[in-house]
Amino acid sequence: MSNYPKESSNSLCTSLFEDVRENILRGKYPAGARITESKICDEFGVSRTPVREAFKQLELEGLISNIPNRGAYVLGFSKQDIQDIYELRKATEIIAIKWSIERITKEEQDALQEAYDLMEFYTLKKDVEKMMQINSRFHEIIYKSTHSRFLEQTLKSYQFYLHKTRKAALQAENFLNQVLSEHKMILDAIYTQDFSAGEKAVLEHISNAQERAEKGLLLLG
Numbered sequence: 001m002s003n004y005p006k007e008s009s010n011s012l013c014t015s016l017f018e019d020v021r022e023n024i025l026r027g028k029y030p031a032g033a034r035i036t037e038s039k040i041c042d043e044f045g046v047s048r049t050p051v052r053e054a055f056k057q058l059e060l061e062g063l064i065s066n067i068p069n070r071g072a073y074v075l076g077f078s079k080q081d082i083q084d085i086y087e088l089r090k091a092t093e094i095i096a097i098k099w100s101i102e103r104i105t106k107e108e109q110d111a112l113q114e115a116y117d118l119m120e121f122y123t124l125k126k127d128v129e130k131m132m133q134i135n136s137r138f139h140e141i142i143y144k145s146t147h148s149r150f151l152e153q154t155l156k157s158y159q160f161y162l163h164k165t166r167k168a169a170l171q172a173e174n175f176l177n178q179v180l181s182e183h184k185m186i187l188d189a190i191y192t193q194d195f196s197a198g199e200k201a202v203l204e205h206i207s208n209a210q211e212r213a214e215k216g217l218l219l220l221g
Contacts, residue, residue: 024076034073037055059072083210090207094199096151099146101189108144118134119180136159139159
């Protein structure tokens with residue numbers, strides 16, 4: 001019996017891909033481990049067809065490697081991979097802040113302000129979990145405001161991988177004020193249409209987020 005409700009073959013393949021990807025990023029399938037079609041079929045109660053499609057997508061994303069005559073092996077994410085993502089994200093976020101300043105609508109500005117106000121509220125409450133959620137929303141509004149679906153998708157993928165590979169720490173709430181201040185600088189740059197200030201704010205925020213992550217703290221970036 002399948003673990004999934006009845007749905008189209010495309011939806012099934014997508015759902016299966018996302019679930020297996022999640023297991024890889026969470027370490028359920030550790031790097032170096034062999035991952036077989038039959039294992040995934042049994043675990044998720046699906047036929048081989050969606051599993052094959054999911055494996056193709058996982059290979060495209062660099063999470064598994066199919067070795068001829070040996071099978072598929074989990075690659076996972078290394079420390080170098082995470083560092084590379086941060087560097088790529090810095091370059092891409094600079095483009096995003098520029099296009100956001102040029103293209104953002106009044107409605108998107110209002111949504112961004114609302115997200116920031118909520119971040120401020122949850123900072124006072126020292127609610128790390130809620131801050132994480134609103135933090136992601138804040139950045140997604142900026143990505144959307146670039147009105148570039150390609151850039152938006154690229155940055156969302158960076159956020160996804162960093163979000164899934166982060167480590168939580170009890171000291172995280174001590175950094176909420178710093179994180180809030182970083183977002184305020186980004187918000188101010190967008191409102192004043194100051195690209196130079198926006199670039200500086202984005203680079204400082206991502207660099208600090210990377211430093212927090214490397215210290216084993218909760219990623220808020």
